[in-house]
Amino acid sequence: MxxxxxxxxxxxxxxxxxxxxxxxxxxxxxxxxxxxxxxxxxEIDWMVTPAMRVAPQAGPTASWGQLAEAAAEAAPEGRLQTLYAPIDPWFAAEAWIDPGKGAPGRVYIDPWTAEVQGKHGWANVHRxxxxxxxxxxxxxxxxxxxxxxxxxxxxxxxxxxxxxxxxxxxxxxxxxxxxxxxxxxxxxxxxxxxxxxxxxxxxxxxxxxxxxxxxxxxAPVPRLPATVATAPPPTGAALDRLIAVARRADPDLDIREIRFTETNGVILLGQSHAWLVRDRANAVAVDPATMAVTGQLDGRTLSLHQRISEMADPLHxxxxxxxxxxxxxxxxxxxxxxxxxxxxxxxxxxxxxxxxxxxxxxxxxxxxxxxxxxxxxxxxxxxxxxxxxxxxxxx
Incomplete structure (x- = not known):
């Protein structure tokens, strides 16, 4: 049976x-x-958007401050919101510009020369x-x-x-x-x-x-302390000095994204010692007004619940x-x-x-x-x- x-x-x-x-x-x-x-x-966006494409060079790349300054000058009608490092050597750096109303616009910058290669709307293949x-x-x-x-x-x-x-x-x-x-x-x-x-x-x-x-x-990542908003966001040498402060707080942080917030200062996110987490799990927040580190996130200190949450996207x-x-x-x-x-x-x-x-x-x-x-x-x-x-x- x-x-x-x-x-x-x-x-x-x-x-x-x-x-x-x-x-x-x-x-x-x-x-x-x-x-x-x-x-x-x-990568599909890279193929259909010429402004995203760059030729890798052997020389040093431009500083974050130079990239931010170029993006802000290219779109003076809006506020610099976020700056992203190139995904791969053949990608341009990308900045998001907040127009004040509606979706952000995109500005693509050559990571070596800090020259703006073009602008694009919010809608793209990735979105x-x-x-x-x-x-x-x-x-x-x-x-x-x-x-x-x-x-x-x-x-x-x-x-x-x-x-x-x-x-x-x-x-x-x-x-x-x-x-x-x-x-x-x-x-x-x-x-x-x-x-x-x-x-x-x-x-x-x-x-x-x-x-x-x-x-x-x-399981949201812990909130960072509030700061007084600065307008406009720091660019050029001012941003580079701020990044130097952040690097002293976390020398191993590989910065992949910079957020210019109105409530938490400038937040630098990326990869550090913790493996298999989103960039937001490792961060250093700096107050542009005082040049002081106001908060820090380390992926290694996340709870099990938070770690599972931060692993989901990279694994998926x-x-x-x-x-x-x-x-x-x-x-x-x-x-x-x-x-x-x-x-x-x-x-x-x-x-x-x-x-x-x-x-x-x-x-x-x-x-x-x-x-x-x-x-x-x-x-x-x-x-x-x-x-x-x-x-x-x-x-």
Whole structure:
């Protein structure tokens, strides 16, 4: 009697696996695809925005003060808000300018010559992919739970897939069989799934964490002390002196971002001793008026709750290891997206054979999705319709 019960259990798990993979396949594919592309969103912007591109040089780079001064002079109508270090040697430095009303504008500066290469509005590829993948352009309180809930289903799909694949550990080097579309698609689906187990689990866990944060379990970084606002923000030699003060407080801080706030002074953020944390986990705040360090954050002193929160983004998007990990994350993200597609194909093959139907596979799959297909398409179309208003702004 044990075998029938085991078979029945596997059959139930297969129903669960097939339901998730088919009913939500359109929405799941859309979220996985945008997340995969988001790994290289900055690089895509680099390709389509000439002002972001620079030729790496052997000489010393310009100082932060020179970069800030160039950005402020290029956009005197606004207030310098944030200054970012180049992502890679072939990227320009980027400044955000607050116009006082509406979204910030972007200014791109050559990191070696401190020459402004161009200006750009708020809307770009990175902003689109980030917002559509994170919350479908909806208000975050609504959009993030919808998207993050998929992580729970991905986790269930992972477990059900392993349970229904008998002796799955033997399949890592099992080559796909040819000669039949259904067999080939199924073998590819299982093979890619096995090699992606670790990645699917990672994406599911970080996605579940985002859901936890949205539902009230977030762990914000400690607030920095308030200071008196200075106008305009320090640039040129004044900023360089301020940075020298910050470097004495944390000599190992690799500054990746400078925020010119109106309530907490100038905040320098980046990477230091703590590994696998966002830049904001390591920071030094300096009061421009007194040149005194008013606060400091060290990623090594975070609580376990805070450390998990700061690890989520680097792990989810693979940014912690530079270009190498981003390539790896992109490839496995593409594999996950392909599994969402092949899962639907497998279902259409299976149903066509059972019904001996002459309908196309696409029509069979769409019919199998039922109302969930319309819901998924509606969410995707809604996100695209909301895009102009959600990411529009300064020109």
């Amino acid at each position: 044990a075998k029938p019960r085991a078979s029945k259990g596997r059959s139930l798990w297969w129903v669960v696996h097939a339901w998730i993979g088919l009913k939500l396949s359109v929405f799941l594919t859309f979220i996985l695809l945008t997340g995969t592309l988001a790994v290289f969103a900055h 689109f992919l980030r917002q559509v993948h994170r919350h479908l352009m909806l208000p975050t309180k609504i959009g993030i739970p919808i998207v993050s809930a998929l992580a729970l289903l991905i986790a269930i799909s992972l477990v059900s897939g392993v349970v229904t694949y008998k002796k799955w550990w033997r399949g890592f080097f099992r080559m796909p069989r040819g000669g039949d579309g259904r067999r080939l698609t199924g073998d590819l689906h299982r093979l890619v799934g096995l090699w992606s187990l670790w990645f699917v689990a990672l994406i599911a866990l970080t996605g579940i964490w985002y859901l936890v944060e949205t539902l009230g379990g977030n 998007f693979g940014t912690f290891g530079g270009l190498a990990t981003k390539i790896l994350w992109f490839l496995f993200g593409a594999a996950m997206t392909a599994m969402a597609v092949t899962g639907t194909i497998i279902y259409s093959f299976r149903l066509a054979k059972a019904e001996k139907s002459e309908r196309s596979g696409l029509r069979i799959a769409w019919a199998g999705m039922g109302a969930w297909g319309y819901v998924s398409v509606a969410l995707v179309l809604l996100a695209l319709a909301l895009t102009p208003g959600a990411i529009g702004g300064a020109s």
